[in-house]
Amino acid sequence: MLKKRRVLSLSIIVISIILFISGCQANVPKESVKEDVSKEEKIVFPTKDIEIIIPLAPGGGFDINARVLAHHLSKHLPRKVNVVVKNIPGGEYRTGINAMLKAKPDGHTLCIFNIPGNVMGQITGDADYDLNKITWLGRISSDIYVGARSIQSSYQTLEEFRKAEMVNAGVVGLASTAGVGLVITADTLGMNVNPVPHGGSSEVLMSALRGDIDWLQYPFDFLMPYIKNNEVIPLLIFSTERNPELPDVPTVAELGYPELAEIVQLHRVMGISPDVPENIVQILRDAFQQTVKDPDFQKDLKTAGYTPTPLSGEETAAVVAQHLEQFAKYKDLILQYR
8 A cells, every 4th residue: 555655656746747747848939939040140140152132244443442352251151152343334333232232131141342333323323222221341442533534535634624515434334433423524514425324443544544534533542553654644632632653743632623523522431231130130241340440451452553441331321421411412414415
């Protein structure tokens, strides 16, 4: 009898333990399970090669900046994959930008943007993207502009350009910083221009060397090698202070147009689809910032002729918002050249 009672007591204890454990498992919040899965998912990126879209033809500052970035980005990602570039020119940047937006929003497709150039496409209604909704990873570099003439142009001085009946000027498109800056500069200086579209900056340069265009207005870093070789002649620089490398070239401020120094400037920035999950966005932002601050990256970019001026994703978003507001007043002017 005593033995039966002991067996019964033991059975009750075992059953109680089982019920207790089951109850504990049942009470685990579903959110905790999801959170654990989410934490695990954060590490599984990237899962394949990352592609950087360049919405321009090969050659020029954007192409070079994107390629140098691609070369160094992979070593700062949590999982080692290849980072490749793809040139998708056309539609004044729209073809390439939309290719990025149409790609699967999993963080494996990036795009380099031209600010403030791409701003004007949105302001005039030509663009079918919204820069306010792009998720920004940050800025790679920025640049001041130089206005220069073809060595073969019949116009020699800035005053001759201002008096010319029509000046053929090379642009990638009016949705580029060079294109927008050209139109605003021409209007401000009273110069009549005919914007001649090209597929990329290198094509504009070749047109200038052949004498097909008279005027080109491009970043300082891009033009300096050709200025040093006396292949194009600088006539003004979009700055408030003279540049030590171009001590004889007047600034727009000296000419009486200091506002042009703020307007005609360039930001090479990297963005991704607004639908990319936040945890992946953070991984990409961290990797981007580590890359642009990497001494090896900075050395390679400087060797290529460009000075790194990194900004965070949040700072880049503020720059874009500022330019959208600032350039809205030039909408009617830009529309005259459509």
